[in-house]
Every structure is written in structure tokens, then in C-alpha cells.
Amino acid sequence: MKSLAVFSKGTSIKSKPSADPSNAFRVVVGKEVADHIRSWRLILLLALLVLTFLGALYVSLSNIRSAVSNMQDPDSTFLYLKLLTTTDGTMPPFHVFLNFLGPLLGIALGFDAINSEQNNGTLIRLMAQPVYRDNLILAKFVSALMLVGTLFFTLVLLMIGAGLCITGVSIEPVEVLRIFTFAILTVVYVGFWLSLSILFSIAFKQTATSALAAIGVWLFFTVFYQIVVNLMVGALVPRQAILTETDLVGYNEMLLNILRLAPSQLFSDATTTLLMPSVRSLGPMTMEQMAGAIPSPLPFTESLMVVWPQLSGLIAATFLCFAYSYYLFMRREIRS
Amino acid sequence: MENPVIDLKGLTKCYGSLKAVDDLNLKIEKGEIFGLLGPNGAGKTTTILMMLGLTEPTSGKALVCGIDATTHPILVKRKVGYMPDSIGFYESMTALENLVYTGKLNGIPGNEAHQRALDLMDLVGLGDSAHKRTSVFSRGMKQRLGLAEVLIKRPEVIILDEPTLGIDPAGVKEFLGLIRELSREQGLTVLLSSHHLHQVQMVCDRVGIFAAGKMQMEGNIHKLSQTLFAEDSYSVSITVREPLPALWEHSDELRQVRDVRELRITENLVQIACASDVTPDIVRFFVAKGLDVMGVHKREFGLDEIYQKYFDNNLIENNTDEKSRSIFKRYLNKK
Numbered sequence: 197m198k199s200l201a202v203f204s205k206g207t208s209i210k211s212k213p214s215a216d217p218s219n220a221f222r223v224v225v226g227k228e229v230a231d232h233i234r235s236w237r238l239i240l241l242l243a244l245l246v247l248t249f250l251g252a253l254y255v256s257l258s259n260i261r262s263a264v265s266n267m268q269d270p271d272s273t274f275l276y277l278k279l280l281t282t283t284d285g286t287m288p289p290f291h292v293f294l295n296f297l298g299p300l301l302g303i304a305l306g307f308d309a310i311n312s313e314q315n316n317g318t319l320i321r322l323m324a325q326p327v328y329r330d331n332l333i334l335a336k337f338v339s340a341l342m343l344v345g346t347l348f349f350t351l352v353l354l355m356i357g358a359g360l361c362i363t364g365v366s367i368e369p370v371e372v373l374r375i376f377t378f379a380i381l382t383v384v385y386v387g388f389w390l391s392l393s394i395l396f397s398i399a400f401k402q403t404a405t406s407a408l409a410a411i412g413v414w415l416f417f418t419v420f421y422q423i424v425v426n427l428m429v430g431a432l433v434p435r436q437a438i439l440t441e442t443d444l445v446g447y448n449e450m451l452l453n454i455l456r457l458a459p460s461q462l463f464s465d466a467t468t469t470l471l472m473p474s475v476r477s478l479g480p481m482t483m484e485q486m487a488g489a490i491p492s493p494l495p496f497t498e499s500l501m502v503v504w505p506q507l508s509g510l511i512a513a514t515f516l517c518f519a520y521s522y523y524l525f526m527r528r529e530i531r532s
Numbered sequence: 533m534e535n536p537v538i539d540l541k542g543l544t545k546c547y548g549s550l551k552a553v554d555d556l557n558l559k560i561e562k563g564e565i566f567g568l569l570g571p572n573g574a575g576k577t578t579t580i581l582m583m584l585g586l587t588e589p590t591s592g593k594a595l596v597c598g599i600d601a602t603t604h605p606i607l608v609k610r611k612v613g614y615m616p617d618s619i620g621f622y623e624s625m626t627a628l629e630n631l632v633y634t635g636k637l638n639g640i641p642g643n644e645a646h647q648r649a650l651d652l653m654d655l656v657g658l659g660d661s662a663h664k665r666t667s668v669f670s671r672g673m674k675q676r677l678g679l680a681e682v683l684i685k686r687p688e689v690i691i692l693d694e695p696t697l698g699i700d701p702a703g704v705k706e707f708l709g710l711i712r713e714l715s716r717e718q719g720l721t722v723l724l725s726s727h728h729l730h731q732v733q734m735v736c737d738r739v740g741i742f743a744a745g746k747m748q749m750e751g752n753i754h755k756l757s758q759t760l761f762a763e764d765s766y767s768v769s770i771t772v773r774e775p776l777p778a779l780w781e782h783s784d785e786l787r788q789v790r791d792v793r794e795l796r797i798t799e800n801l802v803q804i805a806c807a808s809d810v811t812p813d814i815v816r817f818f819v820a821k822g823l824d825v826m827g828v829h830k831r832e833f834g835l836d837e838i839y840q841k842y843f844d845n846n847l848i849e850n851n852t853d854e855k856s857r858s859i860f861k862r863y864l865n866k867k
Contacts, residue, residue: 317618
């Protein structure tokens with residue numbers, strides 16, 4: 197250790213209270229983004245996602261000719277939407293893939309947000325600086341979401357670019373709108389899982405526990421939830437033979453609504469509607485309702501109206517998780 | 533005690549039924565180095581956390597620089613540098629990046645933070661390791677980096693929780709010297725918690741002995757020793773060649789010597805506590821008994837004895853201590 201001269205020269209100890217908390221928020225976000233970018237975790241996830249995307253794109257490109265020339269399909273004029281949704285059955289289309297890759301992305305980016313800092317002894321150091329606690333969790337959330345947003349917008353732009361190069365067909369504005377809304381929706385979906393995993397990272401001290409808990413919830417909703425709901429419906433709903441048609445529709449509606457408690461169901465409802473403009477309702481429709489309807493694509497705003505409940509449901513769930521993590525974190529005692 | 537920098541008023545913290553800190557009152561003046569001494573689990577860290585607003589007191593108030601730490605923690609954190617006992621850094625970042633990050637969090641612009649960080653790394657003796665990742669740092673190096681981190685915001689108060697843990701002896705001396713120098717030159721107020729008595733003794737103006745959530749004693753070391761050892765403030769140890777039996781036949785006779793209060797025999801070492809300096813009389817006594825005196829050592833009471841005495845008196849009725857002792861005994865018997 198050298199003499200104190202170094203310290204006092206030009207750096208007197210008089211502090212100037214200039215730090216404003218919003219600045220601290222930006223600093224934390226910057227550091228978190230840098231951390232994510234440098235981490236192997238993000239590179240692996242990125243590789244996984246890009247591979248899926250390329251695979252899906254390849255399958256859809258090789259089938260695009262038949263899909264677009266199918267005159268029976270009212271959506272056949274939307275070439276770029278077809279690029280995202282066409283498949284020959286060998287591989288699910290990209291938006292279905294996202295249904296289970298999105299949670300993985302969100303969980304992987306958030307499951308150790310707080311508890312790894314606590315275990316490394318950096319959390320207490322951070323909390324001894326003039327930083328608001330809520331700013332810290334918000335910064336963790338925002339930084340990961342920024343990355344996810346950049347990622348998805350890059351992917352869809354790449355897809356549009358590749359489509360332009362390969363087919364030479366110019367893109368319709370409504371397609372751009374639909375595809376961008378799809379990207380935003382995906383970010384919101386990932387955001388839900390991200391906030392859930394941040395919640396677990398606050399609630400559980402061990403990173404492994406919080407990862408397992410988040411993956412458990414994810415598996416429950418993707419695999420078991422439908423099975424459980426179907427079993428319950430099978431046990432509770434009377435036999436079909438004695439039901440009138442309206443009862444049947446009612447039960448069906450109820451079943452769908454219960455299924456919609458799962459975020460993945462909300463996401464797949466919403467993406468299907470956005471990427472397939474001819475989808476006009478997400479529930480069952482009676483013959484009376486269908487009578488007179490021309491099988492034609494809906495305008496963008498109408499599709500948006502159809503998915504609005506789904507979108508707000510996802511956002512609400514995200515906020516709920518976030519509010520609960522805020523509640524848990526604000527008054528917690530932090531010890532190293 | 534006009535305008536204390538740290539002012540704790542009836543601070544109490546309960547964890548369930550356990551009182552970790554019990555009605556603590558403490559005032560620390562500007563520019564003072566205060567040593568908070570106590571055994572593990574005495575509530576030192578809890579007290580410090582309450583001063584920083586990192587945990588809420590059950591009752592009472594913690595005022596730092598006149599600001600209530602519970603209601604305005606951000607204002608307090610701007611003025612206080614805190615070094616936790618188990619310090620960690622972001623391992624994927626270099627030491628310099630870690631420091632600059634802390635600097636920026638305190639609102640210091642990037643290039644100034646960079647400059648300050650480099651200066652401070654030199655100051656704490658890490659100038660060569662500035663660009664190394666902190667994952668390769670040893671415990672002692674992290675501790676030094678921790679001090680640099682505390683200083684980068686130019687605090688008015690620094691709170692160090694077990695600051696000398698893991699530093700080599702030469703480093704400890706330097707480290708404490710640096711803290712003392714900083715306090716003297718820059719008027720920094722320092723609160724230091726430790727269970728290393730000698731180190732505390734070396735730098736602190738005042739110490740407080742903290743046990744079972746209560747401040748048992750407070751004052752400078754001289755004063756403490758006077759109040760605690762008003763009776764027997766000298767201790768003489770005499771080493772003889774042959775081990776003495778535990779029930780030495782002359783022990784009662786030795787107690788008759790003027791001002792001798794107590795004696796303890798462990799093999800060939802006799803420790804005698806006395807009220808005045810009667811070393812020559814004691815030596816004469818041993819010689820008269822025909823024992824070969826190999827060494828005579830006289831000492832005044834330091835913090836070690838104060839501490840020892842205090843906790844000896846205090847912990848005797850403490851069951852946990854007894855329990856651990858009996859476990860230790862059982863372990864020894866097995867061998």
C-alpha cells in the first residue's frame with residue numbers, strides 16, 4: 197500500500213451528493229446487458245433459437261410454392277405470413293416452436309437474477325450503494341427484455357429480408373404490421389416467464405431451486421395442464437348424447453377458458469390469430485354464426501381485437517409476478 | 533458529544549423471540565475510530581445493517597449524519613461506505629471494472645470514476661492487478677479491493693465489518709495504518725467491527741464491547757482496563773523448571789504475600805494476579821522455596837484480558853457454551 201498522497205492529491209474526500217437514482221438505473225441496465233452478452237448462457241440460447249429459426253424457415257421456404265398457390269386457402273396471398281407458418285409436417289412452424297422456446301429463454305435469463313448475486317456476496321455491496329431496490333429488479337427485467345426484443349426483431353427482419361431476396365415478392369404493409377405485432381407479442385410472452393423466474397430468484401436462496409421451480413411451472417403448463425383439464429372435464433361434464441347443442445358449445449367455451457389460464461395457450465391463440473388472418477374466432481362457432489360468412493382474411497385491427505384479451509392477460513400476469521417480487525424484495529433483510 | 537455522526541437511540545432488533553440487538557445506545561463523534569468488539573453472533577452485523585437501512589429495527593432509531601437510516605436509506609448510503617464481512621465481486625469483470633461500476637452507481641461520471649479507481653487501487657496495493665478478473669483474487673486481495681470500493685464514493689463515514697479477515701499480518705498492519713491515516717487526514721469517521729482484539733487495540737480511539745445484543749462496556753482501552761481490573765491490574769507469570777502439582781502445598785502461603793489476589797497453576801506455569809506490582813516479592817518467595825525460576829513475565833492488562841475477563845464472567849451461565857465444551861470433551865475421550 198502506498199502513501200496517502202495518491203489519494204488526497206486531486207481527489208479530496210469531500211463528497212458531492214450528485215447521484216440521482218435514474219442514473220443508477222441506467223448504469224445497472226448497462227452492466228446487466230453487458231453481462232448477458234458476455235455470458236455463455238446467452239450464446240447457447242441464441243444458437244438454439246437461430247437453429248430453430250433457420251430450420252423452420254428452410255421447411256417453409258421449400259413448401260412456400262404449394263402453400264401460396266393453394267386457392268382454397270384465403271390466406272394464400274400473405275406470402276410472408278406463410279413463410280412463418282407453413283410446414284410440411286416434418287417440423288412445427290416457428291411460432292409453435294416459440295411456444296416452448298420462449299419460456300426457456302425467459303427462465304434462463306432470469307432464474308438467477310437476485311439469488312446468484314446474494315450467494316456471491318455482491319448483492320449486499322450493491323445495496324450499500326445509493327440504488328433503490330426496485331430499480332435493481334426493474335433493471336434486471338428490462339435488460340433481459342431488451343436483449344430478447346432485439347433478438348426477435350432481428351430474427352423477423354432477417355426473415356423478411358431473406359423472403360424478399362428469395363421470392364422477390366414485395367411485402368404488404370399489413371404483413372409488416374402483423375409480423376411486428378407478433379414479435380412484440382413474443383417479447384411480452386418471454387417477459388412473463390422472465391418476471392416469473394425473477395420472482396423465483398428472489399423467493400428461493402439457491403439458484404438451482406429457483407431454476408427447477410420455474411421449469412416445473414413451465415412443464416406443468418405445457419404438458420400436464422391440458423391433461424389435467426381434459427381429465428377433469430371428462431369426469432365432470434355429462435355424456436355428449438344427452439347434451440343439447442348450446443350446452444355443448446357452452447361446455448366447450450368453458451373448457452377453452454380454463455385452458456387459457458395457461459400462458460402458452462394465450463400465446464398460441466394470439467399468434468395463430470395474428471399470423472393467420474382468416475382466423476376469426478378462437479372459440480367454437482355455431483353454424484348460425486358461420487352462415488353467410490365469406491372465408492376471407494380479417495383486417496389487422498379486427499385480428500388485434502380478437503387477440504386483445506390474450507395480450508392483456510399476458511401483460512397482467514407479467515405485472516402480477518413483478519409486483520409480487522417487488523413486495524418480497526423491498527423489505528427483505530439482505531445479509532451476505 | 534455535541535453532534536455525533538452516528539447516533540443510535542434505543543436500537544432493538546428481534547428475530548422472532550430472539551433479541552439480536554437489545555436497546556442499543558451509541559454515539560460516535562466525527563473523525564473517531566470506534567471498534568465494535570464482540571464474539572460471533574453478538575449482533576454486530578445486525579447493528580451495522582440497521583445503520584445502513586438494510587434491515588429495519590424493531591424499535592429505536594439509527595441516525596447517521598443526522599439522517600434516519602430506516603426512512604431515508606438512500607441519503608445515508610451516499611455518505612457511508614460499507615464493507616461487508618464476506619465480500620464478493622462480479623467475477624466476470626476485472627477489478628477495475630468492478631470499482632468503476634460502483635463509482636458510476638454513486639453518480640460519478642465514467643472517466644473520473646476510472647481515474648479514481650486507478651488511484652485507489654494503487655493506494656491499497658493492487659495497482660498491478662487492476663486488469664485481472666476478480667475470480668482469481670485471493671481473499672486478502674478482495675478485502676483490499678473492498679476498501680478501495682468503500683473509498684471511491686468519498687464517504688464521510690466508513691463502516692468495516694471484520695475488515696482484517698484473511699489478510700496476512702503485514703497486510704493487516706498496513707491496512708489498519710491506512711485506515712487510521714485516512715481518518716486523521718480526511719476526518720473520516722470509522723466504525724470497525726471485529727473479534728480480533730489486538731488489531732482493534734492498534735487503531736481504535738474507543739471500543740465498545742458488545743455481547744448478547746447489548747453494549748456491555750464502552751470507552752477507551754485504558755479506561756476499560758481500569759474499570760474492569762480495579763482490583764488486580766497486574767499479572768505476573770512465573771515459569772519454573774519442574775511441573776507443579778495442581779494442589780501445590782505452598783499455594784496458600786503464596787496467597788498470603790502482600791496484594792496477591794489470585795493464582796492459577798498450570799503445570800510449570802504459575803499465573804498470579806495482584807493489585808500492585810509485587811513481582812520482586814513473588815520471585816523471592818519462589819526462590820526461598822527452592823524452585824528453579826526459569827522466567828518471569830509481568831504484564832499489564834490489554835484488550836485481550838479485558839475481553840477474556842468479560843466473556844469469562846459472562847458466558848459461564850451460557851448453556852450453548854457448556855454444550856460445545858462437553859461435545860469437545862466427548863470428542864477428546866473418543867480419541
